[in-house]
Amino acid sequence: MDAGAATTRDLMALYGELDALHAWRGWHWWPDADPFEVIVGAILVQNTAWANVERALDRLRAANALTPEAMDALPGAALEELVRPSGQYRQKAKKLRAMLALAARHGGLAALLALPAPLLRAELLATWGIGPETADAIIVYAAREPAFVIDAYTMRLFSRLDVGPVTSRDYATWQTFFTAHLPEDRDTWARYHALIVMHGKHLCRKRAPRCSQCTLAARCPFAQTD
Ligand code: SF4
Structure with missing residues (x-):
């Protein structure tokens, strides 16, 4: 061998x-999870523990803000306040906004996630606040395409x-x-x-x-x- x-x-x-x-x-992401929740979680977990992300997700869920449309409609300060438990909340709210803008440019989240994986990865990496680990987590757990x-x-x-x-x-x-x-x-x-x-x-x-x-x-x- x-x-x-x-x-x-x-x-x-x-x-x-x-x-x-x-x-x-x-x-949390196995076997299946809502793609938008995966994306939000993948951004919020940067530099913090998952328990803090859970608290932020609970607040977003309670505010009915866990869809791209609902999150996009939130005033800036409201989104920052909802994600505060995950730390670095101003930056993370800005990263979520950048991700929402990317999805909007592609005609919505489903269309973005339907891109061929190499193209999706390139688009994610070109988005402010998204590095290789976050991009690959989104590809494998939200788009459900191979990425290690x-x-x-x-x-x-x-x-x-x-x-x-x-x-x-x-x-x-x-x-x-x-x-x-x-x-x-x-x-x-x-x-x-x-x-x-x-x-x-x-x-x-x-x-x-x-x-x-x-x-x-x-x-x-x-x-x-x-
Ligand atoms: S992989 Fe090695 S270092 Fe890690 S827990 Fe197992 S025995 Fe210990």
């Missing part, structure tokens, strides 16, 4: 292990496992590693990222990882006794 095929097999084995560990947990999301959890877990470009902190380098070695499949890629996030939150934490509860410990060079 060549090295590429061995890496593919290893990545799928890790997927199976993570699925066995975390499939029972709920995750990379984040700090991904780099931490796979660096600890000594799998992938472990010395790199470059988004594109890590993404290419996964997309080159995994069959292109939207559901698998969406679920893989969800499982990585759950593992990073619950077991492979930045400080004090819970290695005694982790079935990857036998193969993990970073495994600690806790």
Whole structure:
């Protein structure tokens, strides 16, 4: 077996292990979520914890503002106030406005999300406040097209496992590693990222990882006794 095929097999084995560990947990964007809520959540979660995003989403929901039309109709200060729990609320309200403007330019959210994925990604990346992680989250969880999301959890877990470009902190380098070695499949890629996030939150934490509860410990060079 060549090295590429061995890496593919290893990545799928890790997927199976993570699925066995975390499939029972709920995750906000899996299996399906309202596309506009995904987009709003993907912007609001920048630099904050998901619990704060939930509080902002609850306020938006209570104000009937979780549709593009309703959000667009809100006065500027009202949108800022509703998203305040997610932090950096002025910037985030501005990012939401930029996203609404992008959708409007394409004739609405559905038309925007129906663009071919590479074009959609380019449009998102050209929008103020949207970087690669947010863009890929929107593509895979809102447009439901293949995109492998990379984040700090991904780099931490796979660096600890000594799998992938472990010395790199470059988004594109890590993404290419996964997309080159995994069959292109939207559901698998969406679920893989969800499982990585759950593992990073619950077991492979930045400080004090819970290695005694982790079935990857036998193969993990970073495994600690806790
Ligand atoms: S053994 Fe510990 S460090 Fe390794 S993947 Fe599991 S939780 Fe993370």
